[in-house]
Amino acid sequence: MRVIIALLLLTSAFSFALGITLPILHMQKLYFFEETPSIISLLGALWADGSQLIALAVLVFSVVFPMLKLMIVFIAAIAPRAQLVHSPIIKWAGVLSKWSMMDVLLVALVITAAKTSGLADAIVQPGLWFYAASAVCGAIAAGLLKIKPSGSKN
Numbered sequence: 001m002r003v004i005i006a007l008l009l010l011t012s013a014f015s016f017a018l019g020i021t022l023p024i025l026h027m028q029k030l031y032f033f034e035e036t037p038s039i040i041s042l043l044g045a046l047w048a049d050g051s052q053l054i055a056l057a058v059l060v061f062s063v064v065f066p067m068l069k070l071m072i073v074f075i076a077a078i079a080p081r082a083q084l085v086h087s088p089i090i091k092w093a094g095v096l097s098k099w100s101m102m103d104v105l106l107v108a109l110v111i112t113a114a115k116t117s118g119l120a121d122a123i124v125q126p127g128l129w130f131y132a133a134s135a136v137c138g139a140i141a142a143g144l145l146k147i148k149p150s151g152s153k154n
Contacts (some may be wrong), residue, residue, distance in 0.1 A: 005077055005141050012070055012137035019131025020063060026123045038127050039063065066135065073142045 023036035037045065039062050046055035 008137045008141040015130040015134035022127035023125040024127040
């Protein structure tokens with residue numbers, strides 16, 4: 001079981017790195033203008049356009065929270081069980097796991113909005129698939145470790 005958890009965590013970390021650096025969607029506007037932004041390039045563009053608050057929100061929910069969750073699951077995987085029983089790590093893992101797929105949902109909403117508005121044609125790129133794979137592998141690893149928020153009855 002530990003080998004499976006280790007493979008899932010390595011896959012999640014590798015996929016996360018690819019997910020934030022590879023293009024997440026391809027948008028074509030008026031058949032002339034094309035964009036293939038990654039999460040990192042979107043952050044830079046938002047910051048440069050003066051939308052620092054939105055850039056910070058995207059940074060926190062799309063990069064920082066998933067990275068923290070992955071680190072917490074890594075710590076939980078290598079720590080002895082006796083040390084985890086009353087650890088704040090378990091509480092944080094439970095809190096962060098609630099946000100793990102939020103960013104994938106937001107990208108899907110952006111793609112849907114672009115397609116339905118008629119302003120652009122949006123096509124999902126590999127970055128989004130890697131990003132989603134990271135979230136799913138991390139969630140499965142956390143589930144196999146049976147990480148539950150503190151105060152949970154199960």
